[in-house]
Amino acid sequence: MTTHATRITSAARSVTVTSSTASVTDWALDYFGPWWNACATSSPYSGPVVSADIAPAETAGIARQLADYDHHEALYASSPMLYAADGPTVSAYQAADELAYCSEPGHLRITGHDALPVALAAARLARELLRAKLMGDGWKILHASAAVKDGQTVLTLGDKGAGKTTTALLLARSGWQLLANDRVFVRTGNDGVDVLPWPSAAAVGLGLLDALGLYDGVRERVLAGQTLHPTQAQAVTDALTEGQRLPLWNDSGKELKPQFAPSQLVTWLGLTLATEGRAARLVFPRVTPGATPATDAQGRTLTGGDFFNAATEDRYPDVFGLTPPEADTSRVQREVLTQALNGLPRHSITLGHDVKANAEFLAELADQ
Incomplete structure (x- = not known):
């Protein structure tokens, strides 16, 4: 039986995904792509291994x-996930996706009935393993988007809906490289703060796609039978098929957006991705309909709430014990990082709905 493998590497740390089904490792290769230097590889493998296979009998055994x-x-x-630990070994099962897991030091096994759920789970856990390695090396995670030009990185911070993705995409459409759309790794380095991407699907609203001139190209691909990220709501696919350009909302008032896998940011939207950068500027945007883009008089600073922590992220609880215990020095490291980032040029800004005016304003601000 042929074993396929994809190695994923960032900041000299690696994780390898293996499978007897090529589409599983191809998904990891496609998903992590240039952001985390994904490439096909062969034995011997680098770093922890995530082996992921179509194996219904093995899956049923763990479930029982x-x-x-x-x-x-x-x-x-x-x-819902059931799990149990036996020493360092953790077994788990998710009935909804018919997925089983067995985690041991250095090896995480995933089995299931269908290739796509197995591929999604393998990529998710590979990312968690690499995240744990990076955090063990002192990297912290910021809720921020990031764009890079000549190595210099603009970090955009704010709550959901503040305009992080909008700012990063506008810069990426103006000659910058996209480093991240929602989250980044940061660590103090030689005379500065280094930045790494956190690969994830990017949610871009229908209205923003249209304003950026990207809607028609995306719709053409959907009509041709190509698909966006599988976590995307069917209502979004239907809206694209029907040619709806206005923002789409669900009954709870949440905007439903097209979900682009990282590789689709390149192939569908024509963006260039960056693998690393050095923090040079902080931007805190807010979007106000009808406003003229401008710098606000009252500036904002980075706070502890801008950092990722377990209390602010509950989609992936650490069931498998992958994340290292927080070291006594972690709080001090975060304070040093906060001080270093707050020492950079900072801008609280207002953006309107005029994309051209916003893009010109941001390009001028970022190039200062």
Whole structure:
């Protein structure tokens, strides 16, 4: 049986995804792409290994084992998960996707019935393993988008809906490289703060796609049978098929957006991705309909709330014990990072809905 493998590397740390099904490792290759230097590889493998296969019998065995013995329950990736630990080994099962897991030091095994759920789970856990390695090396995670030009990085911070993705995409359409759309790794380096990407699907609203002149190209691909990220709501696909350009909302008032896998930011939207950068400027935007783009008089600073922590991220609880315990020096490291980033040029800005005016304003601000 042929074993396929994809190695994923960032900041000299690696994780390898292996499978007897090529589409599983191809998904990891496509998903992490240039952001985390993904490439096909062969044995011997680098770093921890995520082996992921179509194996219904193995999956059913773990499911029975968990049902018959004491176990815990958690909501993982919006799906109920049963799990139990036996020393360093953790077994888990998700009935909704028919996925089973077995985690041991250096090896995480995933099995299932269908290739796509297995591929998604393998990429998700590979990212968590690499995240754990990077955090063990002192990297912290900021809720921020980032764009890079000549190595210099503009970090855009703010709450959901503040305009982080909009700012990064406008810069990326103006000659910059996109480093991240929602989250970044940061660590103090030689005379500065280094920045790494956090690969993830990017949610871009229908209205923004239209304003950027990207809507028609995306719709043509959908009509031709190409698909966006599988977590995208069917209502969004239907809206693109029907040619709806206005923002789409669900019954809870949440905007539903097209979801682009990282590689699709390149192939569908024509963006260039960056693998690293050096923090040079902080931007804190807010979007106000009808406003003229401008710098606000009252500036904002980076705070502890801008950093990722377990309390602000509950989609992927650390069921498998991958994240290292927070070191006593972690709080000090975060304070040093905060001070270093707040020492950079900072801009609280207002953006309107005029994309051309916003782009010109941001390009001038970022190039100062």
